[in-house]
Each structure stands twice: as structure tokens, then as C-alpha cells.
Amino acid sequence: MSTMEKPKMEQKPKKGPIKIALDPTTGIPFYRQIILQIEMALADGRLTAGTQLPTVRGLAVDLQVNPNTVARAYNELEIRGLVSTQHGTGTFISDKTVTIPDVEREQILSQLARGFVSQASSYGFTVEDIVKHLTDYREQERK
């Protein structure tokens, strides 16, 4: 996967404004992709309390979506307590940021997976079938 090997200073220094990119092919709504990526940035420390998020308009222009789409994402994040918005000022990372422990993450994934495996089982699929399918899927995504 190295069509061009050049480990220059291309590394992300974990600083600077958060970079968000939308993928219209995933089937995941834009506003949800924004939420997800901000959550990720929160989880790995790229975003810390007090940091101002891109403005609704600014990010909308950057992502080439409507301001409402960004606003919706920010709104849900505020409901979850992850950010705090101030009309006329901006949207900021809340200082009471919640970090999800790995154990809890594992539990969530386990619960999701259990439901999925159960569902797939009722169609006659085995865990191996699923793993194989997902592996192939991931390979294709990486093309």
C-alpha cells in the first residue's frame, strides 16, 4: 500500500484545527459522520476542553454541506454534553468531557455484536461467515 514511500514530515502533529472529512459512499448521514469524528478526536486527545470547534458556517463551507447539517451535529453533541454552544460566539469542547473506558467500549461492541450475530444466525450464517465477509469488505475498502 505504499505507492509512494516518503515518510517525510507528513505526520499529523495532533495540533491545529480538527480535520473532518465526509464520505458520501458509506450510507452514514453527514451529520452523524461529523459527530463520530469529533467523538473520536475527543477520545484520542486531539480535542481538549475549551477548544473552539470550527464555526457552523466555516465547517459547512469546508465540507460543502449546508450549515444546518453541521448545526445538527453540534446540537446532538451538546445534548450529550460533549460540547457547549453559545449563540453568537461559537461552539466549544465542554470541560466535563466524558471519556469512555476501554472496558466499557468493549462491552458496547460486544453487545452490538451479540445482537448482530443473533440476527445473522437466524438467517443461517455462522460467525465465520460474518468474519470472512467483513474481512473481504475491508479489503475492498482499502483498494
Next chain:
Amino acid sequence: MSTMEKPKMEQKPKKGPIKIALDPTTGIPFYRQIILQIEMALADGRLTAGTQLPTVRGLAVDLQVNPNTVARAYNELEIRGLVSTQHGTGTFISDKTVTIPDVEREQILSQLARGFVSQASSYGFTVEDIVKHLTDYREQERK
């Protein structure tokens, strides 16, 4: 609905045709309610192999829905191998595992997986997370 009460001995002793009732207030689609209730009846033994289900039209009239709604439910049940439909004859509880073409199986699994990946993504999990989890899960199942 009952302008005339008939307090007879209207006992249904777990026999006779399966009784299905739809509740429009639940938000659960009609076709899915039908599927669920048949699955339940299968689970607790009220339905056994070889039994004929109500006809598409008959049940549709009974439930006051369109035949297609019943047909859709029966169709999904057949895909899962729970029932077997014979054009012109009826729909029956299947007594043995039905074989489904591999191509169709693959499409079904793909669709299921897409939904699951989307769901897991909204929680911040990647396909790799999922694959790893499922692989570990399978390992544990094997010992």
C-alpha cells in the same frame, strides 16, 4: 368491533389456526409483527413442521391489511428457512433446512453486515474493531 357479546365457552386450547393480532400503536411495521408472532409460535410449539399457515389473502382479510404485507412477512420467513411456500398451494412450516442459493445468501449477509457496520460506526467502532472482536469471540466459542 363487538356489538354483540357472546359469552360462550370460546376457549382456544392452544390448537386450531394460529392467532395473529396487529397493534398499530407500537411503531413496529405490520409485516414485522407478523414475523415475530409466527417466530414466537414456533418457539413455544404452537406451530409445528408441516402445518399450513393462513393463506396470504385469508390472513390479509383477517388482519385488514394488504396481501402484500402478509406476503412480505412470509417471504422473509422463507428466506430464514422457517417456512416453505409453494406457489398455488400455500405456505407451510418447514420441516427441514431450506437451501438458498449462495449468491442470494451472499447478498443477504452483505445487507445485514452493512447495517451492522453502520450501526457500530456510529459508536466509533471500525470494521477492524468488529473483525477483531468477532475473531476473539469465535476463538472462545471453540474451546
Next chain:
DNA sequence: CCCAGTGTATTAGTCTTATAGTACAATTCT
């Protein structure tokens, strides 16, 4: 063969969701 019964296919209508277009409202700084 024909007819009554069965499942199926095609098309359309309705509702919900995601997003956009546009105008409005609050804050800050001068």
C-alpha cells in the same frame, strides 16, 4: 380444460429522514 384457490409482481401513495435554501436572532468589537 377450467375454475377456484393460492402465491407473486408491478406500480403507486404516504410517511419519515437527511439535507439544502433562505431568512432570522444573538453576541462581540469598534
Next chain:
DNA sequence: AGAATTGTACTATAAGACTAATACACTGGG
């Protein structure tokens, strides 16, 4: 106060899910 920047509210459009209306196709008993 006024202008610029910020988030917000309202309405409209596109796409998908669910169901209905209607016509088609297969099966088995007279």
C-alpha cells in the same frame, strides 16, 4: 449604534421504508 461573526428557525426537496391497489401466474380438483 453598526457591522461582522456566530448559532438558529422555518420551509422545501430528495430518497428510502412501509403499505396499498391491482393485475398476473402457478396448482389442483371437478
